[in-house]
Amino acid sequence: STLRLGRALREQGNSRIFYFEDYADYISIEMSLDQFRSVMGHDDLLYITSPDAVDIYRYDQQHGTDLQYVLYQYCKNNGNISAAARDAYMHRNTFSSRMAQIREILSEVDLSDGRVQQRLLSSCRVFRYYNLYYDKKAAKSLSERLSVTDR
Secondary structure (H helix, E strand, O other): OHHHHHHHHOOOOOOOOOOHHHHHHHHHHHHHHHHHHHHHOOOOHHHHOOHHHHHHHHHHHHHOOOHHHHHHHHHHOOOOHHHHHHHOOOOHHHHHHHHHHHHHHOOOOOOOOHHHHHHHHHHHHHHHHHHHOHHHOOOOOHHHHHHHOOO
């Protein structure tokens, strides 16, 4: 599983070494999808994502922005703007301005809450899994799927 997912989701060049730790979250998503499919009879991954993350994804699609990536980095770094900006290869002020946009879109969401961050981080990983791996098997791309799906 790690090797198969690693080849599809690799982030760094053409490395031939795949570590389970780098892909454990995606393996977990795949196992969740298998269980979800057996219980619900379909494999619509969107049911295991946060509606707030879907809102950001839709905003990105409509406006050509990269706020989902910014949100992912923010949540991955536990809300630390400096560390998140560094990981995103952005200036801290640019990153902060994009976080302000996200806070405006998700005005009723407390982004400093660790549980919320974890839920959003997991959703961003599901989107990445869908776009880079699952999309090849799906009838519709994630963009098409989210453009017609209501919350």
